[in-house]
Amino acid sequence: MEEQQDQDTGRAHWGFLAFFTGLGGYHLAILAFTAATADRFAEVDVTDPPVLGPLLLLVFLPNVLLGLGPVVISWYRGNGPNSDFGLIPTRRDLKVGLAAGGAALLAAWLLGALLLRINPDRSSSLDEIEALSGGRTIWLAAAALFVFLGAPLTEELLTRGALWQALAHYKIPRLVILALTAVVFAFLHEESWRVLSLFAQGLAIGAARMITGRVASSVVAHATNNLLPAVYLYTG
Template sequence: MTTSQPREPLPGTPDAAEELAGLPREFPPHRWGFGAFLLVEAVLLASAAFVSVLVGDPAPGQPLPIRTVLLGTMLPTMIAAGVAVLATSLRGNGPVIDLRLRWRWSDVKAGLKFGLLGLVLTSLSAYVWTELVGNADATSAISALIDDRKMSVSAAVVMFVYLWLAGPICEEIIYRGLLWGAVERLQWRSERWGRIAAFLLSTAVFAASHLEPLRTTLLLVIAVPIGLARFATGRLAGSVVAHAVNNFLPAVAILFGALGLSSF
């Protein structure tokens, strides 16, 4: 497949006429594609493996230190997102244009709607999943890491901020930003078909990339409203807000559990 013509604001999306306000009306198509995404995924996996060896296993019976939280859960995803941004800067027009990072209040509203929808779907799906296969199989990797383990207050707050805000931003840059843009870059029958393909592939890859096979179906349910926010707005901010809303209650639950307040 060949690359498309220079990318213009997606027709039919909110504020499409103002999408490139203050920017040149024409700009060259970006030169990155699936290779950039695969590189980012390789960096994510390699840095996670390296950090796991560096941090080692936490001492049993001791609160998780902030170093383990920062390095073990946050650093690999943040490094990978940084590489994604760097790829757009070196091989494209930068993250604002290539990843559609321009901010609109309409994106916030759409993200809130899809995020709340995601919360409902996630809660129902998690309940059904737990009834069918048990609570252990529905536990995420992060939940398993801190299960029955207290944290220092600083570590717990950092974990909360990451799960609620920093993590969604980084993951959206990688999946609904870089991967989405790589799919759209291919020549489709219409831009709408390209967006549909980007939605479907990014949703599936997002779920599979967590490397939690037992929870892949549940992660697909979580990913659909987030991808719909990106599809509906045509920009990344909508899916970031939806992702953050969807993560808020689980992040609060993990925060309380880590501080030993789960009984309240």
């Protein structure tokens, strides 16, 4: 059973459809959320934002749609998410994922320190989430849990799942796929000042996917990479 689960999940002729469905849902959700809240928060002081409480979790809805697109298309056009992407981690997925995640953390630390010296006083999306939560433990805990587990799953389904298999279907070399998915991963975060760091992290996380042929390993690597940011978000 373990050997069967360890098999490379291969290619998908519907990969680009799944990728653009997820990415399109993400941007549509952002537009809808912006349109729905623009007037309501037009006069809010950004230096003293309101505490949104449970509404804070809506911030993560676009991210959920990143992974929902590939899952839905996999159900309808493929053999199901676990069969197509290899989502249930094996021992090998865990070992490779933890090692790759550690490498991603190291890259983030080294390049992050360098980039902060070049561009100091840069805030991150985590700071905004913490401000909107008003320091409420329950909302910070929910947000931190999503950063640690939810975001890695949805983002990996999109990049190292749907996009990777779409490119593999057209027989693009694996190293090129690794680089392209890392580029998409970096720009997906929309933090231009640390694109270089995100690209390096994407290479490390994607290496897990390339070694095992399964998305589960890159999810483990991504979650490992996100552990410290999640802890920082919760503890402040």
